[in-house]
Amino acid sequence: MSKKPKFEREQVIANATNLYWEKGYHGTSMRNLQDAIDMRPGSIYAEFGNKDGVFKASLEFYAQAAIAQLNKIKADGLSPLEALKAFVKHAVVDSQHNAPSSVCMLAKTIAELTEEHEELLTVAKQALKSVEHQFALLIEQAQEAQAVSSQKSASELARFLQIQITGLRTYAKTSDEPLPLAQMIDDLFEHYPFQ
Amino acid sequence: MSKKPKFEREQVIANATNLYWEKGYHGTSMRNLQDAIDMRPGSIYAEFGNKDGVFKASLEFYAQAAIAQLNKIKADGLSPLEALKAFVKHAVVDSQHNAPSSVCMLAKTIAELTEEHEELLTVAKQALKSVEHQFALLIEQAQEAQAVSSQKSASELARFLQIQITGLRTYAKTSDEPLPLAQMIDDLFEHYPFQ
DNA sequence: ACTTTAAATGAACGATCGTTCAAGCTATAT
DNA sequence: ATATAGCTTGAACGATCGTTCATTTAAAGT
Numbered sequence: 113m114s115k116k117p118k119f120e121r122e123q124v125i126a127n128a129t130n131l132y133w134e135k136g137y138h139g140t141s142m143r144n145l146q147d148a149i150d151m152r153p154g155s156i157y158a159e160f161g162n163k164d165g166v167f168k169a170s171l172e173f174y175a176q177a178a179i180a181q182l183n184k185i186k187a188d189g190l191s192p193l194e195a196l197k198a199f200v201k202h203a204v205v206d207s208q209h210n211a212p213s214s215v216c217m218l219a220k221t222i223a224e225l226t227e228e229h230e231e232l233l234t235v236a237k238q239a240l241k242s243v244e245h246q247f248a249l250l251i252e253q254a255q256e257a258q259a260v261s262s263q264k265s266a267s268e269l270a271r272f273l274q275i276q277i278t279g280l281r282t283y284a285k286t287s288d289e290p291l292p293l294a295q296m297i298d299d300l301f302e303h304y305p306f307q
Numbered sequence: 308m309s310k311k312p313k314f315e316r317e318q319v320i321a322n323a324t325n326l327y328w329e330k331g332y333h334g335t336s337m338r339n340l341q342d343a344i345d346m347r348p349g350s351i352y353a354e355f356g357n358k359d360g361v362f363k364a365s366l367e368f369y370a371q372a373a374i375a376q377l378n379k380i381k382a383d384g385l386s387p388l389e390a391l392k393a394f395v396k397h398a399v400v401d402s403q404h405n406a407p408s409s410v411c412m413l414a415k416t417i418a419e420l421t422e423e424h425e426e427l428l429t430v431a432k433q434a435l436k437s438v439e440h441q442f443a444l445l446i447e448q449a450q451e452a453q454a455v456s457s458q459k460s461a462s463e464l465a466r467f468l469q470i471q472i473t474g475l476r477t478y479a480k481t482s483d484e485p486l487p488l489a490q491m492i493d494d495l496f497e498h499y500p501f502q
Numbered sequence: 503a504c505t506t507t508a509a510a511t512g513a514a515c516g517a518t519c520g521t522t523c524a525a526g527c528t529a530t531a532t
Numbered sequence: 533a534t535a536t537a538g539c540t541t542g543a544a545c546g547a548t549c550g551t552t553c554a555t556t557t558a559a560a561g562t
Contacts, residue, residue, distance in 0.1 A: 136419050138333035142550055152511050153551070163550065215418045222481050223410045223418050224331050237481050271478070279474025283466070286417050286432050304498040337520055347541050348521070358520065 121159070124149045129170040134212035136224050137167055137232070168235055174217045175239035178203070182246055192253035193260055197301050200273070204280050205293050214284045216277065218243075244270045264305045276300055316354070319344045324365040329407035331419050332362055332427070363430055369412045370434035373398070377441055387448035388455055392496050395468070399475050400488050409479045411472065413438075439465045459500045471495055 131148040132140050142163055146153060160166045185198050208214050221236040247270035254260040260269065284291060300306070326343040327335050337358055341348060355361045380393050403409050416431040443465035449455040455464065479486060495501070 135421060136331075136333065138331065139419070139421070141548075143548080154512080154553075155510055157551070158509075213418075213421075219477050219481070220418045223408075223415045223477055224334070226330060226334070226408075237483065240481050274481075275471070275474035275478045277474075278477045279470035279472075282414050282418055282473045282477065283470045286414070286435050286469075288432065299500075303500070305494075336518075338518080349523075349542080350540060352521070353539075 124151065124159075125166075125169050125173045128166050129173050129217070130212045132167055132170045133174070133217040133220070136220060137229070138224065164229070164232060167232055171218065171221065171232070171235050171239055175242060178243055179246055182243075182250075186250075191259060192250045192257065193301065196247065196250050196254065196273075197297065200277060200297050200300075201294055203277060204284070204297060207281065208284060208293070215281050219278045219282065240274065244274050247273050260306050261304075269305060272305060319346065319354075320361075320364050320368045323361050324368050324412070325407045327362055327365045328369070328412040328415070331415060332424070333419065359424070359427060362427055366413065366416065366427070366430050366434055370437060373438055374441055377438075377445075381445075386454060387445045387452065388496065391442065391445050391449065391468075392492065395472060395492050395495075396489055398472060399479070399492060402476065403479060403488070410476050414473045414477065435469065439469050442468050455501050456499075464500060467500060 127149045128145060131144060135144070142153065142156070145163075145166060146156065149156070151159075156166065160169060181202060182195075182199050185195050185202070188195070188198075190198060203216070213220065218236045218240045222233065222240070225233045225236075227233070248266045251260060251269045251273075252266040255262045255266060264272070280293065280296065284293065322344045323340060326339060330339070337348065337351070340358075340361060341351065344351070346354075351361065355364060376397060377390075377394050380390050380397070383390070383393075385393060398411070408415065413431045413435045417428065417435070420428045420431075422428070443461045446455060446464045446468075447461040450457045450461060459467070475488065475491065479488065
């Protein structure tokens with residue numbers, strides 16, 4: 113004796129993610145959100161609690177999508193290093209034209225929020241850390257296959273890679289003229305500290 | 308027959324910059340600003356026009372302060388490469404504890420704002436470009452002194468350096484444990500594409 | 503068919519947003 | 533001393549913010 117919610121939770125969160133990704137936490141109002149996900153305030157609050165609840169769900173969805181993307185690329189039968197490079201190109205190059213913002217949503221969130229929203233900040237940090245851990249696993253494999261230098265540890269290289277991705281994606285938004293991003297990424301993997 | 312404004316414009320903008328730097332454009336309200344700069348709304352609007360006007364003045368002040376800092380370091384008699392390294396350490400390491408945010412205010416602004424605030428975005432982009440140009444001038448000198456590889460052009464290296472600084476400063480905020488930032492910067496200048 | 507129960511709705515709340523402006527105040531010129 | 537010019541003040545504006553909840557709707561159980 114009940115009634116099931118009719119909205120598609122996955123699609124709703126995907127739409128919310130796109131809006132938050134584009135406009136940021138403070139730049140997005142609940143009314144913006146209502147339009148983007150086609151839900152009325154009562155339903156949103158019943159499902160997510162409040163504005164922070166929707167944002168938290170979006171951060172987790174975004175991170176999960178990134179890891180799913182990495183797994184999908186891994187399934188293509190590429191070498192660990194090639195898979196990693198393909199993922200970076202996807203994250204950096206494709207998001208220039210196909211994404212709400214060229215900047216990584218997690219990096220944007222960490223840059224935007226203060227201790228005033230500690231929980232959201234923590235979720236974003238942990239999400240970024242879990243992606244970085246996936247990088248480290250791939251790098252470890254690449255090192256075992258002698259495809260990447262072992263001068264630095266896999267976790268150090270994963271950290272280095274996060275820094276490069278964050279820098280590239282943010283810089284891409286600062287530049288009006290198009291950048292040779294794919295070439296810059298090839299260059300990246302061909303030199304220190306990867307080779 | 309008149310009356311001079313009694314506030315110190317420079318100090319007011321410095322305080323506004325610190326607040327905007329910490330909380331971002333959308334995270335800062337005019338009432339936050341009124342408290343931080345100790346001015347009443349009428350005086351603020353007379354001096355700056357509106358909220359965007361204060362933000363624009365802050366962006367320009369921030370960029371000017373960065374270039375002044377670089378010039379100050381250059382006056383210390385260091386080599387061009389040493390000066391550049393000292394500046395990067397100042398920007399990356401010192402801002403971890405002595406600044407409103409570890410993240411560069413210009414990068415934060417570019418990540419936060421959309422085309423909805425085109426003018427502010429343009430100001431931030433141009434400011435970052437002018438800092439990058441100062442890098443290029445120093446790098447050119449370092450290349451002439453054979454202190455930096457000439458494999459890549461000075462402007463390419465300046466771009467590369469901006470990407471590293473943006474990446475490092477953002478990553479620093481994502482990390483709860485302290486990072487060996489100074490060492491990472493030394494490492495940066497000792498390898499490709501600088502050497 | 504009827505009852506039950508939970509989901510969906512959207513008007514409305516108090517708070518806060520960016521901004522305005524009439525009134526007050528004070529330094530300067532006469 | 534007085535008049536004048538213009539900076540300073542802060543109450544108040546309409547708009548929008550995040551959020552609530554009484555009401556309506558409709559699917560599931562009998």
